[in-house]
Every structure is written in structure tokens, then in C-alpha cells.
């Protein structure tokens with residue numbers, strides 16, 4: 518595909534997202550319907566769509582509107598590309614630039630330039646203080662790809678060289694002894710021997726740092742109460758915990774048996790009636806705004822509303838109360854979010870401790886792209 522044809526595809530996908538389609542589903546639909554698009558084209562269109570979604574507000578200002586076409590016009594202007602070379606009316610490309618489009622657009626100002634909705638921008642300014650500008654700026658960029666080495670199967674150095682033999686370059690990170698940051702060849706990852714043999718899993722650095730901060734003795738019983746795809750459950754199992762996984766939406770755990778098998782981990786799933794009994798460690802990786810991961814789920818930041826956030830916060834408090842019932846005396850409740858907002862993090866912990874005087878805060882970690890990778894919060898609460 519030519520650069521113009523890729524831009525036309527991105528415009529079509531962005532228009533569908535504007536009409537309410539989830540970004541990931543729309544990209545998949547486009548890829549299935551576009552057999553002519555090679556893997557390089559699919560990756561380029563995907564990058565263009567996601568980068569535009571991350572910077573939707575500033576691109577709308579630069580492009581003079583928020584249609585898919587105006588957003589791509591804004592993206593081209595931001596990149597310093599002459600829009601007339603892409604919006605050129607070529608075969609499979611977008612229609613030529615109009616005189617009106619040539620005149621439209623202006624530099625973004627204030628919250629527009631930080632690419633956040635106004636209400637979120639105000640909340641994050643309060644919560645992040647002097648870090649706000651740098652964090653907002655980081656959220657406008659692409660997230661690095663991080664791998665967690667499965668130390669039950671390989672050392673980080675071994676995983677690094679086995680990945681390199683398959684064309685995936687990755688470097689260790691001093692902040693976490695399981696972490697490898699992929700520097701090139703990420704598209705070869707899932708065909709690599711290291712992936713196939715369960716030596717590595719995709720997991721962001723911040724989530725790895727949170728799991729590594731938990732005290733786990735081999736054989737400890739751990740309950741992952743919001744297991745989803747099982748990222749935390751697998752990390753705990755790799756450290757020797759005997760893990761039981763549960764999720765209110767069991768379909769979200771469908772990949773877990775396959776991932777556990779690949780990693781050589783035994784993860785039990787609690788029955789339909791939910792988990793029973795007491796555990797040494799209960800992880801509540803609760804549903805949240807995902808504000809710490811908006812680099813990866815860029816459409817979510819434009820969809821979040823104050824009402825939806827308030828509903829999430831109620832669910833978080835309910836899950837915390839449920840999780841507390843499964844912590845043995847002396848055991849730990851690990852509350853986790855991938856949010857940057859105090860109302861989902863410190864404020865939830867504060868409310869929980871007030872209602873549960875038998876718990877005390879042992880450790881808390883608030884990570885941002887400035888200190889780790891995704892925005893992520895952990896509070897380890899001991900009973």
C-alpha cells in the first residue's frame with residue numbers, strides 16, 4: 518500500500534471509531550476485509566490509528582475538526598509532512614486537500630496540547646502535581662514492549678540470547694530482575710522459541726515491579742480474585758505460589774490454561790460459585806479507569822466519563838471488601854490498579870483501612886512512565 522492508501526485506511530477506521538466502534542475490533546475488521554494489506558501495511562495503519570487516537574485532541578486542533586480525515590490532516594501537520602503529498606486523490610488514496618482544509622486548523626492550546634479531556638486533565642494536575650506535564654506528555658507516545666522472563670524456565674540472560682537468535686532484541690532493566698525491554702523485532706516475538714517454550718510473557722514493567730514487590734514464600738497459597746487473562750496469576754506462580762484464579766467474567770480467563778501450560782505453571786480455577794477459604798496472599802487487580810495504560814488503549818481515555826469512573830470506584834471498594842474475607846490472619850491483600858488517579862488508588866486504600874481496622878498498610882508503590890512504564894498502583898495490606 519502507498520502512504521496515501523494507508524492514510525485512507527486510517528481515515529476509514531477512525532471514522533468508524535468516531536461512530537462508536539472499539540478501536541481494536543475495528544482494526545481487526547479492516548485487516549480481515551483487506552487481504553491486499555501485508556503485515557507491514559497492517560502495522561503501519563495500526564500505528565497511524567493509535568498515534569492519532571493518543572493525540573486526538575491536538576490533532577483535531579491542527580486538522581480543523583474531528584472527522585477521521587481532519588485527524589489525519591492534523592497528524593500530518595504535526596509530523597511536518599506536507600498534507601498535499603498524502604491527501605492527493607491518488608488511486609486508493611484520500612480525496613485531494615480542499616481549499617477550506619488548507620485554511621483550517623490551528624496550534625493546540627492548554628489541555629488540547631496535553632491530549633486529555635478537560636476533567637481528567639484537572640484531576641491529574643491535582644494528583645500528579647509537578648509531574649503532570651511530563652506524565653501527560655509520556656501518555657501521548659507509544660508504550661515500549663516489555664517481557665517478563667519466566668525465571669522458573671530461564672534466566673533473563675538466557676531468555677535474551679534465545680530471543681536474539683530468533684531476531685528479537687531485548688535488554689534487561691535494573692529496576693526489575695525479570696524484565697526485558699524489546700528494542701527491535703517485536704513482530705517476530707510470537708513465532709520465537711523463547712515465546713513458544715514459555716521463557717517469556719508479555720507484561721509491562723510496572724506490573725512486573727508490583728508483583729516482584731510482594732513477599733511470596735514457595736508454596737504460599739495465592740488467590741487472584743480478578744484474574745482476567747492471568748498476567749498477575751502467572752507472575753505469582755513463577756515465583757512459587759500455588760495460585761487459584763477467579764474472575765466474575767469467566768470468559769476473560771479463557772487464555773489462562775494455554776498460557777499456564779506454556780509457562781509450565783499449575784493454576785487452579787475457582788469454581789462457578791467463587792473462591793472459598795483463606796489464602797496467604799489475595800491479589801485484587803481491580804477494574805479501573807486504565808488511565809496508566811492510555812498509551813496502549815488510547816480510545817479509552819476519550820470514552821471515560823465521571824459517571825463511569827464513579828461506578829468503577831464503587832466496584833473497586835466492593836471487590837476490596839470481598840477480597841478481605843479471603844485473607845488469613847497475617848496474610849496480605851494486594852490491591853492493584855493501572856490508574857494514575859488518587860481516587861482509585863490512595864483514596865480506596867484509605868476508605869478500606871477505615872472500614873477494616875484489622876488491616877494495616879505495609880507497602881505502597883505508585884508508578885508512572887517517569888519512574889517505571891505504565892501508570893500502576895500497588896498497596897500491600899497485611900491482616
Ligand SMILES: C[S@@+](CC[C@H](N)C(=O)[O-])C[C@H]1O[C@@H](n2cnc3c(N)ncnc32)[C@H](O)[C@@H]1O
Pocket residue numbers: 742743744745746747748749750763764765766769802803804805832836
Ligand atoms: C484489570 S482486569 C484484570 C487483569 C488481570 N489480572 C491480568 O493481569 O491480566 C480486571 C478484571 O476484574 C474482573 N472483575 C470485575 N468485577 C469483578 C468482581 N466483582 N469480582 C471479580 N472480578 C471482577 C474483570 O472481569 C476483569 O477481568
